[in-house]
Amino acid sequence: MQIVKHINALRKIIDGKREEGLSIGFVPTMGALHPGHLSLVDLAGQQSGFVVVSIFVNPTQFNDKGDLERYPRDLQKDIDLLAPSACQLVFAPETDEIYPESDTRQFNFGTLEEVMEGKFRPGHFNGVAQVVSRLFEIVQPDKAFFGQKDFQQLAIINEMVRKLSLPVEVIACPIIREDDGLAMSSRNMLLSAEQRLNAAHISATLFEAVNKIGEFSVENLCSWVIERINQNEFLNTEYFEIVNSVTLLPVKSWDEPCVKVGCIAVHCGKIRLIDNIEFK
Numbered sequence: 570m571q572i573v574k575h576i577n578a579l580r581k582i583i584d585g586k587r588e589e590g591l592s593i594g595f596v597p598t599m600g601a602l603h604p605g606h607l608s609l610v611d612l613a614g615q616q617s618g619f620v621v622v623s624i625f626v627n628p629t630q631f632n633d634k635g636d637l638e639r640y641p642r643d644l645q646k647d648i649d650l651l652a653p654s655a656c657q658l659v660f661a662p663e664t665d666e667i668y669p670e671s672d673t674r675q676f677n678f679g680t681l682e683e684v685m686e687g688k689f690r691p692g693h694f695n696g697v698a699q700v701v702s703r704l705f706e707i708v709q710p711d712k713a714f715f716g717q718k719d720f721q722q723l724a725i726i727n728e729m730v731r732k733l734s735l736p737v738e739v740i741a742c743p744i745i746r747e748d749d750g751l752a753m754s755s756r757n758m759l760l761s762a763e764q765r766l767n768a769a770h771i772s773a774t775l776f777e778a779v780n781k782i783g784e785f786s787v788e789n790l791c792s793w794v795i796e797r798i799n800q801n802e803f804l805n806t807e808y809f810e811i812v813n814s815v816t817l818l819p820v821k822s823w824d825e826p827c828v829k830v831g832c833i834a835v836h837c838g839k840i841r842l843i844d845n846i847e848f849k
């Protein structure tokens with residue numbers, strides 16, 4: 570597994586692999602890797618000839634400075650985790666390499682960026698689009714792999730690829746969960762032992778909720794989920810919405826002919842956790 574910090578070195582290696590006829594699979598990450606990331610790398614390995622993983626904590630997508638400062642960073646640990654995986658190249662650039670000058674591009678994703686995460690994290694998705702488009706420009710992957718835990722991010726990236734006509738196939742990968750159901754996230758490692766234990770109440774409530782479609786209207790089920798999670802003294806729900814998986818707008822009735830996904834953000838102390846589940 571090679572580790573490079575500079576675009577020139579990365580391009581030379583990738584160009585060589587392309588000349589050998591290999592397709593390029595790409596997994597962009599911000600490090601603090603866990604088995605959820607490794608599952609993306611595994612899928613990339615199954616579907617590509619050469620797998621690149623980037624590790625870059627992108628400052629432009631953090632609307633909260635404290636969150637950026639707290640974000641866990643341990644490059645050596647990440648490299649050790651990737652060494653036995655399908656990853657063949659780690660791209661770990663400094664900020665200047667990605668943003669030689671500040672990125673002032675403003676994307677417009679319409680309502681996709683205004684709802685849920687977009688409402689509570691202004692500028693977040695613009696930053697995600699900046700860094701992902703920049704990384705795509707640098708790596709030029711055939712396929713890029715993203716986790717469905719960040720459901721709205723996936724919708725935004727698909728829209729960005731469509732709008733900019735980028736020649737990359739975006740592959741959505743399933744959420745990987747801890748044994749007690751908590752969706753894997755780099756932020757989980759910031760939880761105290763007590764918070765970590767209680768955080769499992771989020772997914773447990775979502776699993777219960779999907780079995781209650783016949784019992785409640787959409788609106789009442791949303792209230793039920795929020796109340797039930799907030800009964801736990803460690804948890805405070807920021808939003809829970811059941812949305813159309815394509816438009817991300819809230820559904821009003823179970824009869825609407827669309828795939829419905831319940832998306833949630835919960836504060837556990839200072840740490841903000843997200844999760845989602847399909848309602849069918």
Ligand code: PAF
Nearest residue numbers: 597598599627697700719
């Ligand atoms: O999902 C993430 O870890 C980040 O948002 C991404 C896609 C790597 C962009 O920085």
